[in-house]
Structures are given as structure tokens and as C-alpha cells.
Amino acid sequence: MIRYKKYQVTGENSPLKGLWYARPVIEETFDIEKLAKHMSNHNTPYSSGVIKGVLTDMVSCTKELILDGKNVKMDDLAIFSVGIVSKKGASSAADFTLGNNVKGLKLRARATGELSNAQINLEGQLKESSMYTVEGSSSGNTPGGGSGSGSGEGGLEEDPLG
Structure with missing residues (x-):
């Protein structure tokens, strides 16, 4: 389930000023160690340490290949390129x-295979986050977005690009 919150564009010179949009709420970021532990819990004979080693080597090799002008395709995930x-x-x-x-230069990642944008739209489900407030709202605890000030909202930083 992908939770979202509503936010209002407030930039003085923005042509979108005053309009409301949805932004995903990211509750946690998995680093390689957390991902390895998660993967080791999926009925695998490999320990989280072995998986972490393989993932660390994969990241290192992916960087090396990309900096050599090659694309790296991870099936059903993304094609990474420069x-x-x-x-x-x-x-x-x-x-x-x-x-x-x-x-x-910049890193590019394009969804591929089972992780296409079309597939995410078919399988992804959105649910409004219930733990935030709208500034200036008379009801105080009504779900909504902030003004981009970053004040209060559970330590999450405001980013209008999601």
C-alpha cells in the first residue's frame, strides 16, 4: 500500500500556486544491510551476510560498468545508465x-519488465496517510498537505517532487 498526503503549491511565482497534489509518504529507506536481512527472511538458504556481500558487489560492479559507458539491466527492476x-x-x-x-552527468534508471510504470499503475494501491494536518484548516486534524515549511510533520522533509 502506498500512502500519500495532499500538499498545496505555495511558490509565489509558480503557475501552479494554490493547486493541490498528492505526494507519497516514505516511511522507511532500506539500505543494503536492511535489504539483505529482508531477503534472507524469504525462505532462502543464504544468510543476510552472504546476501549483503553479493548486493555490495553488485552495486560496485554496476557503478563501474555505468562509468564505462555501459547500461546495466536488472530484469524486472530497471536499466541503469548514464x-x-x-x-x-x-x-x-x-x-x-x-x-x-x-x-x-547523471544517473538514469528506467523501469523494465515486471516493474514497468503500467504494471505499477495496475498493481499499486493508494491510501491517504492519516497522520498529518493541513495548515490553516479549521478542523485541525484534517488530512492534507503543508505549505512546504517542513514544520511538524513527523520529521518528513517537504519535497514537492515526491
């Missing part, structure tokens, strides 16, 4: 330089 962030376009190939036209 992307280039542009500053601006050049008027001709001769005018193009890395310094003037490239801002940097």
Missing part, C-alpha cells in the same frame, strides 16, 4: 565544447 545534463545547445558542431555546453 545521462548527460546539457547547459545549452550549440549553433553548430564546430561551436560545441564540453565546457560551454555540458553541465555534467
Whole structure:
């Protein structure tokens, strides 16, 4: 179940100011160690230590391959690759330089196989989170979003991009 809360865009210059949107509530982040422990509880003969070692090596090798310009496809999860962030376009190939036209690199991850966006939309279920309040609401404990001030809401940081 994916819990969400409502939030209102409040940026003064935003064309979306005043509109309400949904944002997922992330309750916990699993690092490699927690993921290994979780996986070891799924009827596997491997200990969490063995699984952690394999996952750590997978991360290291994935980084190495991506930095070598290769894509890494993890079936039914994602294809990881490098992307280039542009500053601006050049008027001709001769005018193009890395310094003037490239801002940097970024990690890209595209869902694949059983984890496609279409499949997530079919299988995912949303439920409104019940542990937050709307600022300025007369009912005080009505589910809703904040103004982006980050005050109070269970230590969760406000991020309008989810």
C-alpha cells in the first residue's frame, strides 16, 4: 500500500500556486544491510551476510560498468545508465565544447519488465496517510498537505517532487 498526503503549491511565482497534489509518504529507506536481512527472511538458504556481500558487489560492479559507458539491466527492476545534463545547445558542431555546453552527468534508471510504470499503475494501491494536518484548516486534524515549511510533520522533509 502506498500512502500519500495532499500538499498545496505555495511558490509565489509558480503557475501552479494554490493547486493541490498528492505526494507519497516514505516511511522507511532500506539500505543494503536492511535489504539483505529482508531477503534472507524469504525462505532462502543464504544468510543476510552472504546476501549483503553479493548486493555490495553488485552495486560496485554496476557503478563501474555505468562509468564505462555501459547500461546495466536488472530484469524486472530497471536499466541503469548514464545521462548527460546539457547547459545549452550549440549553433553548430564546430561551436560545441564540453565546457560551454555540458553541465555534467547523471544517473538514469528506467523501469523494465515486471516493474514497468503500467504494471505499477495496475498493481499499486493508494491510501491517504492519516497522520498529518493541513495548515490553516479549521478542523485541525484534517488530512492534507503543508505549505512546504517542513514544520511538524513527523520529521518528513517537504519535497514537492515526491
